[in-house]
Each structure stands twice: as structure tokens, then as C-alpha cells.
Amino acid sequence: MTPTPISRPRLRAVLLAALLALPAGLPAARAQEAAHPEPSSAGPLAVETVAAGLDSPWGLAFLPDGRLLVTERVGRLRIVSPNGTVSAPVAGVPPVFASGQGGLLDVALAPDFADSRLVYLSYAEPREGASGTSVARGRLVESGGAARLEDVQVIFRQQPAVGGSSHYGSRLVFARDGTLFVTLGDRYSQRDRAQDLSTHLGKVVRIAADGEVPADNPFARTPNARPEIWSYGHRNPQGAALDPATGQLWTVEHGARGGDELNHPQAGRNYGWPVITYGRDYSGAPIGEGTRKDGMEQPVTYWDPSIAPSGLTFYTGDLLPAWKGDLFVGALAGAKLVRLRLNADKSAVVQQEDLLADLGERIRDVAQGADGALWLLTDDPGNGRLLRLAPQG
Numbered sequence: 001m002t003p004t005p006i007s008r009p010r011l012r013a014v015l016l017a018a019l020l021a022l023p024a025g026l027p028a029a030r031a032q033e034a035a036h037p038e039p040s041s042a043g044p045l046a047v048e049t050v051a052a053g054l055d056s057p058w059g060l061a062f063l064p065d066g067r068l069l070v071t072e073r074v075g076r077l078r079i080v081s082p083n084g085t086v087s088a089p090v091a092g093v094p095p096v097f098a099s100g101q102g103g104l105l106d107v108a109l110a111p112d113f114a115d116s117r118l119v120y121l122s123y124a125e126p127r128e129g130a131s132g133t134s135v136a137r138g139r140l141v142e143s144g145g146a147a148r149l150e151d152v153q154v155i156f157r158q159q160p161a162v163g164g165s166s167h168y169g170s171r172l173v174f175a176r177d178g179t180l181f182v183t184l185g186d187r188y189s190q191r192d193r194a195q196d197l198s199t200h201l202g203k204v205v206r207i208a209a210d211g212e213v214p215a216d217n218p219f220a221r222t223p224n225a226r227p228e229i230w231s232y233g234h235r236n237p238q239g240a241a242l243d244p245a246t247g248q249l250w251t252v253e254h255g256a257r258g259g260d261e262l263n264h265p266q267a268g269r270n271y272g273w274p275v276i277t278y279g280r281d282y283s284g285a286p287i288g289e290g291t292r293k294d295g296m297e298q299p300v301t302y303w304d305p306s307i308a309p310s311g312l313t314f315y316t317g318d319l320l321p322a323w324k325g326d327l328f329v330g331a332l333a334g335a336k337l338v339r340l341r342l343n344a345d346k347s348a349v350v351q352q353e354d355l356l357a358d359l360g361e362r363i364r365d366v367a368q369g370a371d372g373a374l375w376l377l378t379d380d381p382g383n384g385r386l387l388r389l390a391p392q393g
């Protein structure tokens with residue numbers, strides 16, 4: 001069928017009318033696109049577009065009432081309802097360095113959010129001609145149909161700040177003891193300093209909810225070491241999740257050409273970058289000393305070629321019972337969602353399934369909703385989407 005041509009002035013008028021009809025935020029997108037079935041080992045899945053038109057969404061967190069907080073890398077925090085309504089930007093977000101890979105990155109709720117209303121944000125912070133990953137928290141206040149963060153404090157700053165706009169990390173995960181893990185990239189130009197304990201570059205750090213250093217951190221009493229460090233020798237960890245069975249932290253990090261890794265970072269351990277890696281430089285040149293070295297941890301698994309992992313979660317729901325206990329990894333360059341099954345002692349991956357490959361979208365983040373569905377963010381500067389993945393029918 002030939003589409004009916006619309007003259008330009010007429011099109012402008014239609015678009016203007018549509019814009020004027022909108023509330024303060026973005027339009028509800030639910031039901032805009034019919035769910036198309038996606039084959040999987042758990043049966044056909046429905047992929048529903050809950051919201052669209054997001055600007056490079058990076059992180060999401062579920063509020064207790066079922067709505068979601070979603071970050072947009074350019075520096076906006078929005079509240080998205082399950083019916084697809086996208087709020088106007090939440091006020092009070094600190095200024096971000098929105099360039100390259102930088103900007104507003106992850107979001108997490110305080111474990112006591114129901115009482116404290118505290119929201120945690122990670123972001124690339126502009127700092128005197130350079131930038132660095134920082135973590136801020138503020139109290140979410142909603143009144144008169146508008147939302148804002150109040151009493152915003154920066155509780156952690158990656159040191160040192162570095163020029164350029166690459167490899168910030170940075171996921172936020174609360175441990176069971178109420179401490180906060182923050183994954184931090186090597187800032188690309190500083191990769192050798194992932195081994196240098198006097199910097200936060202290429203580290204996972206563990207801080208108290210107010211930013212203080214927990215007394216039992218592995219390097220809390222090591223001279224010249226940054227006391228926030230939990231583990232080191234990381235490249236650019238952009239996915240993190242807590243294992244609901246053990247309470248242990250798991251991460252995924254980007255390698256260079258090849259060498260993306262799944263790790264479960266433990267206190268004080270060295271994950272090798274850039275001394276050992278399964279990847280090569282983008283030029284094809286070798287990096288470091290090989291793939292193994294005494295005193296350095298092996299990844300649980302690695303990807304070569306790279307999938308560019310970002311976003312990680314363990315599945316614990318009842319909606320997709322076949323996948324209970326499995327790990328889900330969002331892939332950017334890989335443009336898919338990867339399911340991983342671990343062996344009994346969680347030392348190796350025994351099954352890997354590629355999902356949503358037909359979608360052809362970069363998957364930035366993945367989380368499990370209270371409804372047991374998997375909720376995903378696709379990475380697109382103009383039309384990032386919030387997707388819901390559930391059994392069809």
C-alpha cells in the first residue's frame with residue numbers, strides 16, 4: 001500500500017498538535033508496538049515496549065510502588081510508570097560530564113528507601129578540566145506532580161580525575177550488610193594504574209551508605225592504598241549484581257579486543273588487568289604478559305570476540321521458572337541478552353543462551369521486576385526503550 005503523502009506544513013501542524021497534547025514528560029508508549037514472540041529455551045517470550053523515546057538510558061531501579069527510576073546519560077533522571085508514562089526530569093540531579101561514555105550513569109535505592117527515600121546516583125563528574133566517577137545521594141520528594149532530589153550530597157569521588165571521556169564503570173550495588181559496591185573503570189588512558197592501589201582507577205570499591213570507609217575493608221590499614229578499595233585489576237566493569245543465594249558480588253567488565261569477563265570480585269583480590277587478559281589491543285598488539293599469573297584471579301568466563309557486557313542480574317522469579325538462579329547479561333556490541341547458567345560451586349559457566357538477537361538492539365541494563373519479568377533498557381541516543389520480557393500469552 002502506498003502511504004498517503006502529507007505536505008510539510010501539514011506534517012508540522014500534526015507534530016505540533018501532538019506535542020501540545022503531551023503532559024510534561026514523554027508520551028506513554030505501551031501498546032505502541034505489538035509484542036512479537038521471541039523463541040527461547042523457556043518457551044516463546046513476549047517483548048513489550050513499555051516506554052520509548054529515552055535518551056541513552058543507562059540505569060534503572062524499581063520503586064516500591066512498581067514505577068521505575070531511569071537515568072538518561074545526558075543527565076536526566078526520570079520516573080517511568082508501568083503503563084509507559086515518562087515523567088518530566090527529576091530536579092536536583094548534580095551536574096554531569098555528558099561526553100563520550102560519561103554522563104549520568106547508574107541509579108540505586110537505599111536498602112531503607114521506604115523510610116529514608118534516599119536515591120543513589122553514579123555519574124561522570126566534571127572536575128577542573130577533567131572528570132571522574134562520583135556517587136551522590138539525595139532524598140526523593142514528590143509533590144504537586146513533580147519530583148526532585150533534596151539534600152543532595154556527593155559521598156564518593158574516584159581519584160584521580162582524568163582527561164578524556166572513557167571507562168567510568170560504574171554500577172551501584174548494595175550488599176546485604178548495607179555497604180555499597182561501586183565499580184570503577186580504568187579511564188582507558190590510565191590502564192596500568194588498575195594495579196596501583198593508591199588510585200581508584202580500575203577498582204571495585206566498598207563504602208558505607210554515607211560514604212565512610214568500612215573498618216573491615218581489605219586495604220583499610222594498608223599504607224598508601226585507597227581504603228575504599230575492595231578488589232583491583234579491573235578494566236571497565238559496567239555490570240554488577242549480588243548473588244541472592246550467597247550475597248556475593250558479581251561483575252562483568254569490558255575487555256579490549258576480546259577478553260570481556262565475568263568475575264565475582266572478592267575482598268583484596270587482583271583481577272589482573274592489564275597484566276593478564278584474554279584480549280588484545282584494538283591494534284591487534286598483545287597486552288601484558290599473557291592470560292595467567294600467580295596472585296591474579298582468572299575470570300569465571302570470558303568472551304572473545306567481545307560482546308561488550310553492560311548490566312547484570314541474577315534471576316530469582318517464578319514467572320520464568322526454567323531460568324531460576326541464572327545470570328542475565330546485557331550486551332552492547334553483541335546486541336543481545338545473554339543467559340548464563342553456572343555450575344554447582346559457581347566456578348564455571350555450563351550453559352550460555354543468546355536471547356533477543358533478532359531485536360538488534362544494544363542492551364544497556366537488565367533487572368528483574370516484582371512481577372518476575374525481565375526489564376531491559378536499550379541503548380539509543382534518540383529512542384532508547386524500556387522493554388519487558390515475559391512468557392507469551
Ligand SMILES: [Ca+2]
Pocket residue numbers: 233261271272273276277297298299
Ligand atoms: Ca581479569
